Structure formats: structure tokens, C-alpha cells
Amino acid sequence: MTAIAVFCTTNVLLGWFAGYHSIRSYLTFWLLSAFALITARNIVVRMWPRESSGDTVLRIAIASLAIVVFCGLLLGGFGQITVAGYLVAQTTLLVGSMLLPPHQAASVSAEQPPVGSPAGHTLVAGLGGALLAFAVAFAATHAPLTLYDSLSYHLFFPARWLQDHALSIIPTPFSDPAQAYAPANGELFFLWLMVPFHGDLLARIGQLPFALLAATTLYLLARRLGATREAAVYPPAFLLLSRPILEQAIGANVDLICAALFTTSLYLGIVAVDRNQRRDWIFWGVSLGLYWGTKYVALAYTPIFLLLAVAKRPRWRALWALPGILAFAAPWYARNWLVAGSPIYPASLGFAGVTLARGAFDRQAMLNTVFHTNDIRLFPVIAAHALGPTLFLLWLPIAIVGGIAMWRRGWWPAGFVALVPLLMVPLYWFGFPVNVDSRFLMPAVLPALLPFAFVFRRQQSWNTVLHAGLIAGMVWIVVGRQVDIPARVPWFMQGWLSLSGLVQAPFVSFFVALAVAIAAAWRYGPSRSRWAMPFAACLIAVPATVMAVGSERWCLPERCEYLDTTSPYIRLNLIYGWRWLDAHVAGSTIAYTGINLPYPLTGPQLTNRVVYVNIDGRPRWRLHDYDRAYRAGRFSPAPPLLAVSSGELMPIARRPGPRDDALRPRYERMQGIRGAWTDNLRQLDVGFLFVAALSAYEVDYVWHDERGFPIEEAWASGEPQSFRLVYDNPMVRIYAIDLGGKAGA
Numbered sequence: 001m002t003a004i005a006v007f008c009t010t011n012v013l014l015g016w017f018a019g020y021h022s023i024r025s026y027l028t029f030w031l032l033s034a035f036a037l038i039t040a041r042n043i044v045v046r047m048w049p050r051e052s053s054g055d056t057v058l059r060i061a062i063a064s065l066a067i068v069v070f071c072g073l074l075l076g077g078f079g080q081i082t083v084a085g086y087l088v089a090q091t092t093l094l095v096g097s098m099l100l101p102p103h104q105a106a107s108v109s110a111e112q113p114p115v116g117s118p119a120g121h122t123l124v125a126g127l128g129g130a131l132l133a134f135a136v137a138f139a140a141t142h143a144p145l146t147l148y149d150s151l152s153y154h155l156f157f158p159a160r161w162l163q164d165h166a167l168s169i170i171p172t173p174f175s176d177p178a179q180a181y182a183p184a185n186g187e188l189f190f191l192w193l194m195v196p197f198h199g200d201l202l203a204r205i206g207q208l209p210f211a212l213l214a215a216t217t218l219y220l221l222a223r224r225l226g227a228t229r230e231a232a233v234y235p236p237a238f239l240l241l242s243r244p245i246l247e248q249a250i251g252a253n254v255d256l257i258c259a260a261l262f263t264t265s266l267y268l269g270i271v272a273v274d275r276n277q278r279r280d281w282i283f284w285g286v287s288l289g290l291y292w293g294t295k296y297v298a299l300a301y302t303p304i305f306l307l308l309a310v311a312k313r314p315r316w317r318a319l320w321a322l323p324g325i326l327a328f329a330a331p332w333y334a335r336n337w338l339v340a341g342s343p344i345y346p347a348s349l350g351f352a353g354v355t356l357a358r359g360a361f362d363r364q365a366m367l368n369t370v371f372h373t374n375d376i377r378l379f380p381v382i383a384a385h386a387l388g389p390t391l392f393l394l395w396l397p398i399a400i401v402g403g404i405a406m407w408r409r410g411w412w413p414a415g416f417v418a419l420v421p422l423l424m425v426p427l428y429w430f431g432f433p434v435n436v437d438s439r440f441l442m443p444a445v446l447p448a449l450l451p452f453a454f455v456f457r458r459q460q461s462w463n464t465v466l467h468a469g470l471i472a473g474m475v476w477i478v479v480g481r482q483v484d485i486p487a488r489v490p491w492f493m494q495g496w497l498s499l500s501g502l503v504q505a506p507f508v509s510f511f512v513a514l515a516v517a518i519a520a521a522w523r524y525g526p527s528r529s530r531w532a533m534p535f536a537a538c539l540i541a542v543p544a545t546v547m548a549v550g551s552e553r554w555c556l557p558e559r560c561e562y563l564d565t566t567s568p569y570i571r572l573n574l575i576y577g578w579r580w581l582d583a584h585v586a587g588s589t590i591a592y593t594g595i596n597l598p599y600p601l602t603g604p605q606l607t608n609r610v611v612y613v614n615i616d617g618r619p620r621w622r623l624h625d626y627d628r629a630y631r632a633g634r635f636s637p638a639p640p641l642l643a644v645s646s647g648e649l650m651p652i653a654r655r656p657g658p659r660d661d662a663l664r665p666r667y668e669r670m671q672g673i674r675g676a677w678t679d680n681l682r683q684l685d686v687g688f689l690f691v692a693a694l695s696a697y698e699v700d701y702v703w704h705d706e707r708g709f710p711i712e713e714a715w716a717s718g719e720p721q722s723f724r725l726v727y728d729n730p731m732v733r734i735y736a737i738d739l740g741g742k743a744g745a
Contacts, residue, residue: 002537003533003534007541009541010541011030013545013549014201014545015197015201017140018201020197020199020201020605025196025197025198028087028195028196029193029196031087032087032090032192032196037064038094039067039090039093039094039097040060040063040066042094042097042098042100046097046100046102047279052223058216058264058267061209061216062268062283062286065185065290066286066290066324066328067090067093068188068189069188071089071093071192072167072189073167075089077166077167078166079166081161081162081164081166082195083196121230122519122522122523124233124234124471125518125536126518126519126522127237127471127474127478127515129536129540130514130518131240131511132240133540133544134507134511134544134562135208135249135563136541136548137543137544137546138250138561138562138563139204139208139249140548140551141551143200143204143205143250143252144200144251144599145600146251146568147247147248147253147568148568148569150252151570151598151599152175152179152597152598152599153172153175153179153180154254155200155204155252157184157187158187158190158191158194158203160609162195162606163606169181169339171622171668172596173593173612173668173669174594174697175697177623177664178346181336181346182295183295183333184293185257185290185293185294185328186254186257186294190206191203194606197605198605199604199606200252204251204252205251207250207251207252207254207256210249210256210257210260211240211248211249213260214239214245214256214263214446215237215239216236217263217264217446218235218239218450219236221267221270221450222235225414225417226409226454227454228456231452231453231455231456234452234453235450238395238452239445239449241388241391241477241502242387242449243389243502243566244385244386244388244438244442245388245442246565247565248439250563253439254295255295255297255442258294258295258297260446261287261291262443263443263446264287265284265287265288265305266417268280268284268287269284269288270413272284272318273308273309273311273413276317278317281318281321282321283324284321285321285323285324288325288329289324289329289330290328290329291329292328293332296344297432298443300432300440301424304424307423308416309321311416312412337357340359340624340627341357341359342357342358342359343357344357344359345359345360346360346361346627347360347361347362348361348362350363359627360623360662360665361659361665363433365652365659365663366433366434368652369434369648369649369650370648370650371435371492372433372434372435372436373436378493379425379429381487381493381496381497382436384496385493385496386438386439386441389485389496389499390477390480391477393499394477395449398452399448399451400451401455402450402455403418405451406418406454409454420444421444424443428440428441452470476501478501478502478511479503480499480501483498483499485497495566500564501564502564503562503564504563504564507562514543521535521539522539547560571731573732574595574732576732577692577731578600580727580734581603581608581688581727581734586608587608588609588687588688589610589688590610590611590686590689591610591611591613591684592611592689592692593612593613593689593710594693594713595692597692598610598612613680615669615672615712617676617679617680619679619683626668627658627667630665631658637670638671641670642703642711643701643702644666645701646664646701647662647663648663648697649697664697666702669702674715678715678722678739682739686737688734688735688736689716689723689735689737690734691709691712691713691716691732691733691734692731693731693732708731722738723735723736723737724738
């Protein structure tokens with residue numbers, strides 16, 4: 001209860017500071033959270049014997065996520081995404097969980113958390129607690145502008161679903177068309193966080209719980225593989241110190257969610273293999289279903305789990321994993337197959353050269369991207385960027401020594417887990433068309449950190465030196481140095497090998513002081529394990545709240561930049577346009593064009609509905625509609641075309657017919673009819689038009705004027721009686737729309 005009180009108080013303080021002043025919203029969120037956690041706890045304690053506190057926490061977390069995703073799928077399918085809908089659904093599940101019979105098996109003695117433990121734990125607690133406090137404070141004042149894809153679709157999709165009260169396929173013009181069709185369990189979690197507040201107060205940092213889940217799972221994996229308690233804290237500690245992990249944790253992408261669920265599925269799969277009980281296989285299937293339902297990337301690592309399922313010998317009980325997989329992953333792929341023609345749309349599904357389900361393009365088209373390489377010499381750079389360059393240099397010798405130690409413990413399970421990251425490398429390199437994007441290697445990063453727990457020996461002197469070295473390495477990762485590892489890399493890898501620290505130089509002394517204070521408080525704080533969670537919550541929540549509130553005052557005229565994060569490369573002129581809309585427009589429908597960053601246009605607490613409006617006479621068509629019509633000859637845009645198909649920053653051969661060789665077909669931009677476009681605006685009751693200059697991905701393949709604006713700008717500026725220019729900068733033009741009359745008039 002103390003931990004809950006700390007969380008709720010922090011929630012209100014940070015929310016009030018961010019402009020969320022509805023007490024009802026907070027009460028609703030706490031009630032939904034309580035229902036989800038209590039339901040999950042009832043399911044876990046009534047179905048599984050208690051092995052350890054960490055194992056129970058992990059299972060409750062997975063069960064809670066399953067409840068959230070299930071409710072989102074159910075309510076979204078029936079058009080009932082509302083506060084009332086979630087309350088009814090979660091209350092029903094809560095009552096059902098209370099009817100489950102209690103588990104009869106005796107509980108295993110629970111492992112106690114390391115409170116008042118060795119000096120290594122104390123220092124790790126200080127560094128980790130200070131970093132989490134800095135992360136929460138930074139995210140509260142900077143998210144969601146910390147990650148590009150959060151603005152492109154990860155937050156935009158849940159916002160639209162909440163406004164429409166239903167799940168739908170939302171087009172993503174001027175961007176990767178696959179985003180609209182990708183599995184979206186992570187977005188359903190963000191949606192659940194948005195529902196009580198009708199905004200992104202918590203969703204903007206929706207991956208932070210998964211960083212903690214991943215850290216917990218790594219600790220449990222290390223313990224299950226034979227590491228001591230003292231050694232097992234290092235993999236999760238270095239996980240939180242990994243730059244890519246930290247940057248994902250303070251944003252709303254789903255890469256960290258996917259990686260965390262990969263690791264939970266690995267852990268739960270090992271447990272299921274060892275016990276071979278039906279309930280363990282079922283729970284493994286739930287975790288796998290949540291994982292495969294997060295993003296297409298998850299499919300590439302499927303062979304790891306096929307090997308895991310037959311690790312000792314094939315067992316029929318493993319088939320009990322299928323219900324969870326079907327419940328939490330299959331709906332997304334089945335929807336795509338039924339609606340668009342391929343379960344992995346817009347890509348085609350094929351096997352051994354045979355097309356099983358046709359999409360908008362095939363694998364060969366996906367390889368036509370500047371971000372695909374066959375140069376294996378670039379892989380060390382990619383791996384360094386995936387771990388974080390500062391951590392990578394420390395990890396290399398540890399991975400060799402610790403990996404050998406893991407293998408010497410026997411092939412199962414330590415040897416198998418030691419091989420997992422190595423097996424994932426060829427799956428990544430040959431499986432992903434965009435194989436220079438280190439985010440897709442993130443699921444391999446987590447198990448790759450486990451050797452940190454196996455470099456210790458029986459010699460106390462060796463262990464003492466190792467503890468000191470690892471703590472020094474943590475401090476170095478935080479502080480860093482403003483230099484790059486020398487290497488010749490492509491233009492898009494510039495800055496990938498920077499050894500800069502996680503904390504900005506002006507705040508290093510404050511970070512050190514906070515880390516020392518947290519370490520001392522942890523060392524000499526309450527000795528009873530039952531107080532570990534509320535005490536830890538206080539140590540992180542209090543400084544995080546103070547720093548978040550003080551950020552607006554201490555570093556005027558700017559906000560405090562506590563962390564040194566990678567820039568999402570969003571141009572200032574775009575941000576200026578968003579700020580103008582925030583200050584002048586509310587309760588309106590806004591059409592956007594030119595660049596696919598629609599989420600900031602929704603305004604504070606989602607007051608605006610944001611849409612893309614087709615430029616022809618087909619207001620409701622999406623990519624799969626254009627694609628099917630183009631193949632059937634029902635959509636034949638006459639030249640001159642306003643857009644042409646291409647790869648990703650790569651041209652394609654010009655030819656007639658369907659563009660199977662085009663990663664970006666751009667069907668919806670080929671034909672423009674001014675009257676049909678304005679009629680579409682009327683049908684959708686659009687009040688404002690936001691026109692952005694085309695990005696580098698589009699400007700060579702889409703019609704634009706001399707300033708880089710798409711065709712909508714020419715149409716709007718040519719009709720001043722209906723489109724009144726209200727804001728203008730070199731990259732953004734905003735029009736207030738008054739078309740008069742009704743659609744079709």
C-alpha cells in the first residue's frame with residue numbers, strides 16, 4: 001500500500017504539472033490498474049506454485065499485459081473503446097479470476113530481494129536508482145519528442161482508436177506503408193494508458209515498465225542458470241545503462257516491448273521445458289503470443305523458440321502454447337490476410353519461391369533500400385550501436401569469459417542460452433531487409449548481457465577486483481567522453497560510435513550526489529524485505545518529481561537536458577508549426593500532408609482529430625484498396641502522375657503494371673483531382689490543413705513546388721476564399737478551411 005501511495009502521489013504531481021487536472025482521470029486509471037493487477041495476481045497464485053518473488057512478479061506482469069491486450073482487442077473489435085467499456089470488461093475478468101480454484105501444490109520458498117546486501121548491490125542500487133530518476137524526469141518534460149516513430153504511428157494509432165472508439169487500419173502516407181498493418185499489442189498498451197486521461201501523460205513513457213520487466217527477467221534467467229544473487233544483479237544493471245535501452249525506455253516505440261517479451265518468452269520457455277506441465281506451456285504461449293503480436297520483427301527470431309520447444313525432446317504438451325499464440329498474435333495476422341490478402345501485408349508471404357499470399361510487394365522489393373547491406377564489416381558497428389558504444393567496449397571481454405563459463409555449466413540451459421545471441425545474428429543479418437537498423441537486434445542484446453553474471457570465480461580477491469571494475473565501468477558509461485571510435489561508416493551511421501556519456505556534463509555532479517544518497521539510503525534503510533519496494537519507489541519517485549518540476553525553472557530559457565540522448569532529427573520549423581496549433585486550435589479536424597508526423601497535431605489531451613485526406617475521389621481507400629484495384633485494372637491513373645513508385649531512397653526500373661518491385665508504391669499519391677480532394681475535405685469535416693515540406697524519402701518521387709511542398713499547397717494557395725493562410729514558415733503552412741456547402745454539392 002505504501003508503494004501504491006508513492007506511485008499515485010507521483011502520478012498526480014507529474015500529471016498536474018503537465019496540465020492534467022481531472023481527479024476523475026487519476027481515479028479511473030488507478031482503478032483500472034488495480035483491477036488488472038488483482039486479476040493477474042489471482043490467476044498466477046491460483047495456477048502456479050510460488051517459485052520466487054521475482055518469478056511471481058514476472059508472471060503477474062505478463063498476465064496483466066495479456067488482460068490489457070485482450071480487452072483492447074475485444075472492445076476495439078466491437079467499437080467500445082471507452083472508459084466504461086474497459087471498466088466492464090476488466091470487472092468481468094476480475095470476478096472470473098476470483099472463481100478459479102486455489103492451487104493445491106506447496107509453494108517453493110520464495111527468494112528474498114537483496115536488501116542490505118553486499119557493497120556491490122548497494123552501489124548498483126545507487127547508480128541504477130539515480131539513472132531511473134533522471135530518466136523519469138527527462139521523459140516527463142521531453143517525451144514524446146524523444147523518438148521519431150512515436151510521433152509517426154506508435155502514439156498516433158492509439159489516439160485515433162480512442163477518438164473513434166474502435167480499432168482500424170490507419171494509412172501512413174509519406175512513410176513506411178507496413179506501419180499501418182503491423183501487429184499492435186504494444187499500441188494497445190499505450191491505448192489503455194491513454195483511455196483514462198484522454199492523453200499521453202503515461203503513454204509517452206509507456207516502455208519504461210518493460211525496461212523494468214526486462215531487468216527482472218534477466219535477473220531471474222541469471223539465477224536459473226546458476227549465477228549467485230550477488231552476480232545476477234549485473235546483467236539487469238548494465239541493461240538499464242545501455243544507451244539504446246534507456247532511449248527506448250523514455251519513449252513510446254515498441255522495440256523495447258518486443259525485446260522484453262522475447263526475454264520473458266525465453267525464460268518461461270526454459271521453465272516449461274524443465275517442468276513439462278500443461279500450465280507452464282500455456283503461460284509460455286501467452287508470452288509468445290504477446291511477443292509475436294508486437295511487431296513483424298518478432299517473426300524473424302521464431303527459430304529460437306522452435307529450438308527451445310524441442311530442446312530436450314519433442315513433447316506433445318508443448319502444443320498447449322497454441323491457445324495463447326492464437327489469442328494474442330493471430331488476430332493481427334488474420335485481419336491482414338482477410339482484409340488485405342497477406343498476413344504480413346504489405347509484404348507477400350512466400351515459401352521456397354512459391355507465393356502463398358500476395359501483398360503489395362515481395363522480398364526483393366524490400367531489399368531495394370539504402371539501409372540494406374551485404375558488407376559484414378559493418379556488423380561490428382551495428383552491434384556496438386545496438387548495445388551502446390561505451391557498453392560495447394566493456395562487454396566484449398566479458399562476453400568471451402562469461403560465455404565460456406556459461407557453456408562449461410552444461411548445454412542445458414546455460415549453454416543453450418549462451419548460444420542464443422549467436423544464433424540470432426544470422427537471423428538478423430539474413431532475415432531483415434533493413435539489416436543496418438540496430439533496433440532490430442535489440443532482442444539479442446538482452447540475453448547477450450547474461451555473461452556479466454558468470455565472470456565471477458571462487459577466489460574472493462578476483463571477485464573484489466571484478467566488482468570494482470564493473471562499478472567503474474558503470475560510472476564510465478554514465479560520464480563518457482566526447483570522442484568517437486574511429487571508423488569509416490556510411491552517412492547514416494555517423495555518430496553511431498560516440499563514447500559520450502548518458503548524463504549531460506552539467507548534471508554529472510548532481511547525478512553522482514543523487515547516486516551516493518540513494519546508495520546510502522539503500523544500505524542503511526529498512527532491513528525488512530517487505531519494505532524494499534515502497535522504499536525503492538520513494539528513492540526514485542521523490543528526486544524524479546523534483547527534477548521534472550524544476551526542469552522548467554532551473555535552465556531557463558530552455559528545459560533542463562538531464563540526459564544526453566540521440567536526436568530524433570525533427571526540424572525546428574515543424575515544432576514551431578505544432579506549437580502554433582497547440583496555442584490556437586482545439587476541437588477541430590486537421591488534415592495533414594507532406595510528412596508522416598501526425599501525432600503532435602492532435603494537441604494537448606487529444607483535442608483534435610487528425611486525418612490524411614486522399615487527393616482523389618476515394619476518401620476511404622487505403623493502400624490495400626489501391627493495390628487491389630491497380631492489379632485488377634480498376635485504378636489506372638493517367639499521366640502525368642503526381643508520384644512514382646520507388647525503393648527506400650533507391651529508384652526502381654520504370655515499367656507498366658503493378659509495382660511488385662516497389663517498397664513504396666505511392667498509389668494514393670499518383671492521381672490528384674482538385675475537386676475530389678476538396679469534396680473529401682468536406683466529407684471529413686476538416687477545419688484546418690497542415691502542409692509540411694516533403695522529406696528526403698519522398699521529395700525525389702512526389703510532385704512538389706520550388707519550396708518542397710506537395711500538390712495540396714498549390715491547390716490551397718490557389719483558392720484563398722476557401723483556404724485562409726494562418727501560419728507560415730519555410731517548412732510549414734497552415735490553412736483554416738471554409739469550403740461551404742456539403743460534400744458532393
